[in-house]
Amino acid sequence: MIELNVMLCKGCSYCIKFCPKKILELGTDRNKFGHFYPHLTDEAKCISCGICATICPEGAIELPEKEKEEQ
Amino acid sequence: MAVYKRPATLKKNPSGFCPGCMHSLSTKIIAEVVDEMGQKDNCLHIVPVGCSTLNLVYWQGDILGAAHGRAPAVATGFKRTNPERLVFAYQGDGDLAAIGLAEIMGAANRGENFTVIFFNNQTYGMTGGQMAPTTLIGQKTTTTRYGRDAETTGYPMKMCELLATLEAPAFVARYALNTPKGVMEAKKAIRKGFEIQMAGKGFSFIELLGNCPTNWGMTPLQTLEYMESNTIPYFKPGVYKDKYKDEVK
Amino acid sequence: MAKVLVKGNEAIAEAAVRAGCRFFAGYPITPQNEIPEYLSWRLPEVGGVFVQGESEVASVNMVYGAAASGCRAMTSSSGPGISLKAEGISYLSGTQLPAVIVNISRGGPGLGSIQPAQQDYLQATKALGHGGFRVMVFAPSTLQEAVDLTYSAWDYAERDRNPVLILMDGCLGAIMEQVEFPEMKEPMREGTKNWSLNRVEGVHRSDRLLTPYFPEAMLEMQNKSRALMVKRWEENDVKVEEFMLDDAEFVVVAYGISARVAKEAILKLREEGYKIGMIRPITLFPFPKESFRKLDYTKVKGFIDIELAIPAQMRDDIALEVKDRAPIYEYCRSGGFLFDDDGVYTAVKKILDGGAK
Numbered sequence: 001m002i003e004l005n006v007m008l009c010k011g012c013s014y015c016i017k018f019c020p021k022k023i024l025e026l027g028t029d030r031n032k033f034g035h036f037y038p039h040l041t042d043e044a045k046c047i048s049c050g051i052c053a054t055i056c057p058e059g060a061i062e063l064p065e066k067e068k069e070e071q
Numbered sequence: 072m073a074v075y076k077r078p079a080t081l082k083k084n085p086s087g088f089c090p091g092c093m094h095s096l097s098t099k100i101i102a103e104v105v106d107e108m109g110q111k112d113n114c115l116h117i118v119p120v121g122c123s124t125l126n127l128v129y130w131q132g133d134i135l136g137a138a139h140g141r142a143p144a145v146a147t148g149f150k151r152t153n154p155e156r157l158v159f160a161y162q163g164d165g166d167l168a169a170i171g172l173a174e175i176m177g178a179a180n181r182g183e184n185f186t187v188i189f190f191n192n193q194t195y196g197m198t199g200g201q202m203a204p205t206t207l208i209g210q211k212t213t214t215t216r217y218g219r220d221a222e223t224t225g226y227p228m229k230m231c232e233l234l235a236t237l238e239a240p241a242f243v244a245r246y247a248l249n250t251p252k253g254v255m256e257a258k259k260a261i262r263k264g265f266e267i268q269m270a271g272k273g274f275s276f277i278e279l280l281g282n283c284p285t286n287w288g289m290t291p292l293q294t295l296e297y298m299e300s301n302t303i304p305y306f307k308p309g310v311y312k313d314k315y316k317d318e319v320k
Numbered sequence: 321m322a323k324v325l326v327k328g329n330e331a332i333a334e335a336a337v338r339a340g341c342r343f344f345a346g347y348p349i350t351p352q353n354e355i356p357e358y359l360s361w362r363l364p365e366v367g368g369v370f371v372q373g374e375s376e377v378a379s380v381n382m383v384y385g386a387a388a389s390g391c392r393a394m395t396s397s398s399g400p401g402i403s404l405k406a407e408g409i410s411y412l413s414g415t416q417l418p419a420v421i422v423n424i425s426r427g428g429p430g431l432g433s434i435q436p437a438q439q440d441y442l443q444a445t446k447a448l449g450h451g452g453f454r455v456m457v458f459a460p461s462t463l464q465e466a467v468d469l470t471y472s473a474w475d476y477a478e479r480d481r482n483p484v485l486i487l488m489d490g491c492l493g494a495i496m497e498q499v500e501f502p503e504m505k506e507p508m509r510e511g512t513k514n515w516s517l518n519r520v521e522g523v524h525r526s527d528r529l530l531t532p533y534f535p536e537a538m539l540e541m542q543n544k545s546r547a548l549m550v551k552r553w554e555e556n557d558v559k560v561e562e563f564m565l566d567d568a569e570f571v572v573v574a575y576g577i578s579a580r581v582a583k584e585a586i587l588k589l590r591e592e593g594y595k596i597g598m599i600r601p602i603t604l605f606p607f608p609k610e611s612f613r614k615l616d617y618t619k620v621k622g623f624i625d626i627e628l629a630i631p632a633q634m635r636d637d638i639a640l641e642v643k644d645r646a647p648i649y650e651y652c653r654s655g656g657f658l659f660d661d662d663g664v665y666t667a668v669k670k671i672l673d674g675g676a677k
Contacts, residue, residue: 005077012091012284012291018251035090050073054251057096058085059077112526115517117385127531133517135388136531138411141381144373148385148393151369152343153518174381177374 001046001063002053008060009037015052015061021045024052078102080111080131087125091291093248093281094122097190098129100258101161104265105132114157115149117142119171121163122196140171143178143187150185157265158185165195168204168228175230182239182273186264189230191306192281200286204228207301212286227305231278235311241273243312247280249298253308260310272315280306323498329354331463331499332422332486333362335470336394340507341420342368343393345382347375347401350434351490352424355396366504376401380408380421387417388530390516392474392507396422398490399432399440402448409483410449414532416515416542418477420470421448421455422486424493427656435656436490438576441633444487445605452543454550456557457485457604459575463497465602471502476557480549481515487604489628491577491658553606560608561600564590568597569619570672573638574626575601578659582626585664594672604634612641623648624671626664630654 009031016024016038023045024038031037037060040046053061080102086095105114116130120139127134137145142160150158167175167189175187194212195201202212202219205227209218219227231245242264246257257279264275280302282294289297326334333355336344344363346356356372363370369386373379379395386393397405402423412419425440427433444457456476460466466488477484517530534542561579564586565571574582579600589596599611623642625635630652638648651667653659 008085010085010090014091014291014295017292017295033085048073050075051251053073053075054254055096057088057091057093057099059081059099059102061075062077063073063075065074065076113519118531124533127529127533132527133519134529134531135385135517136415136529136533137384138381138407141378141384141408144378144381145385145388147371147378148343148345148382148387149389149517150385151371151382152386152389152391152393156519173374174378177378181371 001043001048002040003062003064004037004039005060005062006031006037008058009035010058011035011037012057013038014055014057018051018055020049020051021047078106080105080114082129082131086129088122089285091282091284091294093192093279094125094190096248096254097188097257097279097281098126098161100254101159101188101261102130104258104262105157108262108265110157110265113155114159117146117149117158117160119160119162119166121166123161123163123166123190124197126161140166140169141174142166142171143174143183146185147178147181147183150183154184157269159188159265160185161188161190163196164189164191164193164203164205168230179234179240179274179276180237182241184268184271184273186268186275186277188261189276189278190281191230191278192283193227193302194283194286196283196286200283207305229306231276231311234276239274240276240312241267241314242275244310245278245280245306246308247298247303249280249282249295267315280308321500323500325496325498326463327354327496328463328466328488328493329424330358331467332470332488333358334501335467336420337362337366337368338502338504339392339471339474340505341392341394341474342366342507343383343386343391344368344395345371345373345379346395346397347373347379349398349401351426351436351493352396352398352422354493355422355424376404377407380405383419384408384412384415384417387412387419388415388517390513390518394420394422396424398424398426399428402440402443406449409455410451410453411532412483413449413453413455414451415530416481417530418474418481419483420473420477420486421483422488424488424490426490427654433656434490436577436628436658437654437656438489438578438628439633439654440487441604441627441629444485445607445637448485453546454605455483455485456553456606457487459487459602459604460492461576461579461600463492463495464499466492467499467501478513482549487576489577550606554609557603558606558608558610559602560611561602562597562611563600564597565599565615566597567595569595569621570624571615571620572596572598572624572626572668573634574598575604575634578626578628581659581661581664584661585668588661588665589669589672596668596672607637609641612638617645620646622646622671624668625650626659627652628654628658
């Protein structure tokens with residue numbers, strides 16, 4: 001599953017556009033710089049494909065290693 | 072099942088780039104390649120003038136600031152006296168294709184052993200969105216209010232095509248950053264450029280097609296569509312020159 | 321070491337190699353061409369790098385890149401080319417990088433002429449680029465002096481982390497003279513220069529930043545330290561030749577080739593009983609103010625500024641020191657004309673006779 005560093009997000013929404021499972025959505029909260037940021041609507045559906053991390057300009061999305069072990 | 076960690080070659084703070092700006096995307100993938108190659112401490116990032124200057128406070132590694140357009144000349148001086156270092160210049164289109172045209176052509180023609188990464192977003196972002204040599208015909212900027220007119224301002228300059236006519240460059244390629252696929256291709260090309268350099272095989276040039284949501288007056292998502300239907304048809308992605316196709320993977 | 325007969329431009333080039341210069345980038349322009357020509361084969365011989373740049377702008381920026389790595393680097397040009405290098409020289413000073421710039425000067429403004437002149441004095445001493453920085457300006461008047469000044473130039477440049485300019489006219493660049501070259505210095509890059517982007521384990525930390533771009537407060541702090549640097553130069557680094565000044569009633573002020581010609585005229589006039597001497601600035605900046613301050617103005621009847629520049633340029637600096645205590649006369653040529661002994665003798669004699677009345 002993905003981990004979003006809210007601080008780094010600028011709300012560009014590229015991740016939302018390219019998520020193959022369409023489970024990312026822009027929220028109504030803002031980070032301390034005033035940007036809206038996305039969240040997962042259905043965590044169970046995330047396949048950890050990494051497309052959101054690839055297109056994220058800020059490197060705000062990470063796919064942590066521990067995920068691998070749990071699988 | 073992918074695993075991804077933000078590269079250590081980026082500072083922990085957010086970039087200074089606008090939301091959705093692909094400058095930060097291209098800086099990120101360069102940093103990823105530097106990390107993956109284990110070159111963080113050996114790498115020198117030459118930061119010229121333009122929005123790329125924002126990397127002064129974003130890139131975590133050795134940085135040398137250069138004058139507007141002169142990054143390839145500065146890189147020449149540094150790399151010739153430090154051949155073991157991984158040296159790259161990261162230049163915008165105004166910097167590289169207008170004021171720095173002589174320097175990029177000179178360095179490429181000498182086959183200098185470093186890499187130039189060219190971020191082409193068809194505008195001068197830092198100064199507020201004036202016409203760049205790469206601005207598309209009809210594209211509105213603050214100095215082409217009714218759209219770029221070929222009659223008086225000529226045509227968008229195709230740097231990959233220009234450089235590919237030279238004998239010396241080892242690798243010349245262009246990719247667009249508006250899709251995950253393009254980002255991955257671009258990253259592969261940057262890796263290839265860096266590997267060519269570390270093998271001492273000469274000049275590599277990677278053009279990255281990007282956007283400028285702020286000065287194009289669009290949302291980040293709108294710029295993706297605009298690039299697909301306007302930028303990419305004119306600036307065609309692909310490999311323009313590959314001297315060591317079979318030797319360097 | 322034995323004396324050798326050598327041409328001015330080549331003397332500077334060889335002295336640079338011996339000073340440990342291992343990078344040169346330049347662009348052809350008369351009358352300095354022998355410098356890049358000589359270094360194109362000489363530098364590779366000692367493991368150095370020569371690059372013929374695509375322009376003066378590119379060349380000086382190459383020097384900027386090499387200097388950032390701690391390598392002793394140099395570029396040379398003449399008037400029009402120095403104007404183009406202004407950008408890079410300003411960046412060198414802004415980023416606090418040492419380098420040596422050589423101007424073998426010619427007639428100006430504009431394309432001017434390719435003949436010798438001293439028309440770049442103001443550019444050299446007041447504003448070698450934008451942003452209000454200063455550099456030390458060395459003005460040799462013999463080839464031996466050119467060799468010695470070039471040899472020491474990087475010691476100053478590295479001490480101050482600021483470029484140094486050698487300003488020599490095209491005449492000295494072209495003449496041949498006997499010189500004695502100093503010992504070959506091995507270039508020092510490791511250990512000492514921890515400000516550079518050179519990489520040696522245990523000496524250089526990672527994530528270093530060399531840039532001429534600063535936030536306001538830091539930039540002002542830097543500019544204040546530059547002001548202090550100039551003050552230190554004025555206190556410690558002035559080089560000047562004071563020639564027959566003890567009883568002088570008239571003081572010639574001249575540098576470079578002009579001083580050399582003036583010296584002959586002064587000797588001749590001394591034979592005729594005229595009490596005349598000369599202040600010859602060797603560093604045009606810092607200007608030898610003290611030499612003017614310590615004169616006895618009850619005795620001095622006038623100054624004669626001799627320059628290959630019209631309008632006279634050094635006159636401003638002379639006037640700042642002399643104030644209204646004595647008249648300043650001029651004898652200047654321009655456009656590429658040189659002085660000869662007789663010309664200077666006749667002109668100065670006329671001034672002396674007129675002034676003595």
